[in-house]
Amino acid sequence: MKKFTALLLAAVLATGLLTACGNGGAGENAAENAGQETTDTPDAAAGEDAQDSGEENADAQEDSAEASGSEDADGVDTQDGTEEVSPVLADGKLTVGTNAEFPPFEFVGDDGEPDGFDVALIKAIGEKLGVEVEMENMEFDALVASIGSKIDIAIAGMTVSDERKKSVDFSDPYYDALQYVILPEGSEIATFDDLAGKTIGVQLGTTGDFIASDDVDGATVKQYNKGVDAVNDLVNGRLDCVIIDKNPALVFAGKFEGQLTAVDGAQFGFEVENYAIAIPKGDSALLNAVNGALKEIREDGTFDELVKTYIEN
């Protein structure tokens, strides 16, 4: 009943605006506004429907841009042939948030600047889009909330999650990941059930944190701003284990050979995660531009080069 009322309201609104504007172009905007109207209603189902159709529209737009053979990655081709450029790209500068405490995806290089796979990837995307990339190093837990204010977008080995999708949109995924468990040599922990009641170190606000805090029974979870600090506490005997993404786990445990081992999260039943770039919610021009550039980077071999340079080395 509520849903029906919301849809009816949306329809009336759309019709009203259509009549008032009297042309097709503005009518599209009216429909969009009406869609947002239903999203704001307490009826989640109606809101979702409205959102879904919005996503399909974005996909359709992308497809038609591809079909027309457009080489342009920096905008969305609209029906009248003009190009819709995201306000984020319009000033020629892209401010990208990261947390450079996550090797090999991001770390602070010898020159004191963020480096790593993600940094190289976003710079390559910036080049395709013809914008200058400026990296902003900040705490991981602050990234999502800073999009749209302090930073334009974020790349930080960030896992796509429904919770984060409430605040941001995600690009196409660019890398598969899995949580790993770093253990002291000789630890008896071997399965998910063994984690119950243990003292677990995590990086604050990460998926490893969510597993330890939400899923493991009776664990004492110690949250660190830097994963490496958790690993140091593990070496010092203050923790039973650290839960962190595979590649950083391998890098961190590798620094303490003979003392620590990084164990595959599949053994603990952890699910595969996808890394993607977080962008402002609703900026479909930017989303399409980033996805277009990412696609080109995969197709022209740049992506594989970066994997070889940063991850497989």
Ligand code: ARG
């Ligand atoms: N993939 C995990 C997540 O999204 C951890 C990411 C941590 N990234 C970082 N740059 N510190 O929650």
